[in-house]
Amino acid sequence: MALKIAIQGIKGSNHHQVANEFFGEDVELVECLSFDELIHQLMTGYADKAVMAIENSIAGSIIPNYALVYNNDLHIIGEHYLNIHHHLMALEGQKIEDIQEVHSHPMALLQCKDFLKAYSHIKLVESVDTAETAQRIEKDNLKGIAAIAPKVASELYNLEVVASEIQTISNNATRFIILKKENKELPEEEINKASLRFVLDHKRGSLAAVLNVMSDCNLNLTKIQSLPVIEQPWKYSFFVDVTFLKYKDYKKAKALLQIMAEEFKVLGEYKNARG
Amino acid sequence: MALKIAIQGIKGSNHHQVANEFFGEDVELVECLSFDELIHQLMTGYADKAVMAIENSIAGSIIPNYALVYNNDLHIIGEHYLNIHHHLMALEGQKIEDIQEVHSHPMALLQCKDFLKAYSHIKLVESVDTAETAQRIEKDNLKGIAAIAPKVASELYNLEVVASEIQTISNNATRFIILKKENKELPEEEINKASLRFVLDHKRGSLAAVLNVMSDCNLNLTKIQSLPVIEQPWKYSFFVDVTFLKYKDYKKAKALLQIMAEEFKVLGEYKNARG
Numbered sequence: 271m272a273l274k275i276a277i278q279g280i281k282g283s284n285h286h287q288v289a290n291e292f293f294g295e296d297v298e299l300v301e302c303l304s305f306d307e308l309i310h311q312l313m314t315g316y317a318d319k320a321v322m323a324i325e326n327s328i329a330g331s332i333i334p335n336y337a338l339v340y341n342n343d344l345h346i347i348g349e350h351y352l353n354i355h356h357h358l359m360a361l362e363g364q365k366i367e368d369i370q371e372v373h374s375h376p377m378a379l380l381q382c383k384d385f386l387k388a389y390s391h392i393k394l395v396e397s398v399d400t401a402e403t404a405q406r407i408e409k410d411n412l413k414g415i416a417a418i419a420p421k422v423a424s425e426l427y428n429l430e431v432v433a434s435e436i437q438t439i440s441n442n443a444t445r446f447i448i449l450k451k452e453n454k455e456l457p458e459e460e461i462n463k464a465s466l467r468f469v470l471d472h473k474r475g476s477l478a479a480v481l482n483v484m485s486d487c488n489l490n491l492t493k494i495q496s497l498p499v500i501e502q503p504w505k506y507s508f509f510v511d512v513t514f515l516k517y518k519d520y521k522k523a524k525a526l527l528q529i530m531a532e533e534f535k536v537l538g539e540y541k542n543a544r545g
Numbered sequence: 546m547a548l549k550i551a552i553q554g555i556k557g558s559n560h561h562q563v564a565n566e567f568f569g570e571d572v573e574l575v576e577c578l579s580f581d582e583l584i585h586q587l588m589t590g591y592a593d594k595a596v597m598a599i600e601n602s603i604a605g606s607i608i609p610n611y612a613l614v615y616n617n618d619l620h621i622i623g624e625h626y627l628n629i630h631h632h633l634m635a636l637e638g639q640k641i642e643d644i645q646e647v648h649s650h651p652m653a654l655l656q657c658k659d660f661l662k663a664y665s666h667i668k669l670v671e672s673v674d675t676a677e678t679a680q681r682i683e684k685d686n687l688k689g690i691a692a693i694a695p696k697v698a699s700e701l702y703n704l705e706v707v708a709s710e711i712q713t714i715s716n717n718a719t720r721f722i723i724l725k726k727e728n729k730e731l732p733e734e735e736i737n738k739a740s741l742r743f744v745l746d747h748k749r750g751s752l753a754a755v756l757n758v759m760s761d762c763n764l765n766l767t768k769i770q771s772l773p774v775i776e777q778p779w780k781y782s783f784f785v786d787v788t789f790l791k792y793k794d795y796k797k798a799k800a801l802l803q804i805m806a807e808e809f810k811v812l813g814e815y816k817n818a819r820g
Contacts, residue, residue, distance in 0.1 A: 306658070330606060330608035331605060334655060376651060380609060383581070396651070396671045443773075472765065472767070474760055474763065474764070475757075475760035478759070481750075481752055481753035481756055482753050484753070485750035485753045490747065490749050491771075492747070493771050494752070494770070495771065496766075496769045496770065498718075506767075
């Protein structure tokens with residue numbers, strides 16, 4: 271039986287692309303129109319694993335997604351980077367002058383801002399998913415409307431690419447995480463990255479002390495993000511990613527951090543995709 | 546002549562509320578339908594100052610706004626916290642059962658997710674501004690459509706509050722920054738907070754070393770956020786907010802950080818609104 275992978279969006283989306291690159295093509299996709307639904311499919315056991323965008327170099331972390339992982343006790347069992355390519359696509363024969371509206375995900379619109387600025391006659395409309403608009407244009411034979419979506423969407427939904435590679439920054443890698451309900455996907459010797467979450471008091475030097483321990487234990491920090499703890503004005507939660515060469519170094523740091531920080535939690539231990 | 550204050554959104558928005566609380570009511574508002582336009586109004590000198598949302602406890606930092614401040618060499622001259630209250634509003638006489646669509650800013654929709662879940666017949670539609678939909682409902686006499694907006698919008702646009710305080714988390718403070726083209730708004734003795742941006746190598750302990758200096762100079766960290774530097778895979782930029790009691794302590798740390806970090810830049814020096 272094929273593995274069931276929940277993705278945000280429909281076939282032809284970036285999440286679909288990541289599912290293929292990470293798991294191969296022999297998977298059954300569970301299309302979800304929101305991240306909440308994606309989590310729901312995983313929690314109910316309908317999907318075996320899920321693919322979820324978590325950060326990119328333009329917008330930073332998608333904090334609500336961190337909260338979904340944390341609040342539902344899910345485990346990050348892998349990560350994958352995808353270079354995002356945006357293409358403007360419409361019904362066959364449509365030229366850029368014919369386009370009155372561009373529909374896409376807010377993030378995609380943001381990433382193509384410079385290109386779109388040159389066409390002030392085009393109205394920007396936010397939609398839930400990049401590929402969903404492409405599908406809708408074909409289904410409803412929508413003239414004057416273009417989608418911003420990955421190339422594969424133009425093939426799946428028989429659209430013509432009006433302008434290709436319209437993203438402002440060519441090197442726009444988005445990081446996706448692979449989620450599962452249970453942990454223990456990999457043996458310790460294959461693990462060289464971890465995602466952690468902990469809480470610290472607003473006390474001078476408290477974060478410095480934690481980072482010193484990490485550094486002493488040979489951990490590299492690849493990401494750090496503070497977030498005020500709601501209802502507790504003087505506390506901060508931190509989402510931190512670390513890489514390491516030896517699992518035993520990480521294990522030692524983990525033991526120390528459990529003592530030093532409050533509400534210490536491992537969100538996932540996995541293989542660094544940029545090793 | 547009244548001070549011209551650029552706000553994101555129109556009258557009745559949260560930005561409007563912040564402008565009133567920070568500057569008093571005797572200001573001329575410059576309504577902008579995007580953060581880009583807000584920056585444009587400031588850069589061209591049409592607006593004297595601007596109010597810009599920068600982070601909240603649910604979604605974290607609005608990273609693209611940090612980039613706008615940084616890339617345009619703007620200065621943060623103040624900050625303000627607003628407790629966000631969301632109300633569902635529609636034409637007079639409309640009940641919740643009559644509502645088919647709720648339009649609001651994606652962030653507002655996210656913050657009212659739990660309330661909206663209970664009304665699965667209602668379709669959620671993302672719009673640019675919380676107050677703009679309220680205005681449109683009145684203008685076009687739109688039945689079956691509700692806006693999520695601050696209370697003041699219901700008064701300005703003659704709508705009835707169908708459900709009040711529908712936000713999931715009651716203590717949802719959003720932080721706004723006040724921007725200006727020129728610096729030097731306050732004398733040194735009134736400054737006790739600063740926003741900094743710098744770049745570090747992906748080298749074990751490099752951030753710990755910087756935080757140690759801050760701690761040694763009696764600076765408190767109230768926010769930290771890493772972001773991969775685009776096109777430079779092994780470098781990270783950091784956005785950091787610090788508070789301090791003595792400007793001379795901060796001045797010393799600043800001198801040290803200028804040597805230790807690359808591309809060190811002060812985004813603003815101002816008065817801590819949570820002093």
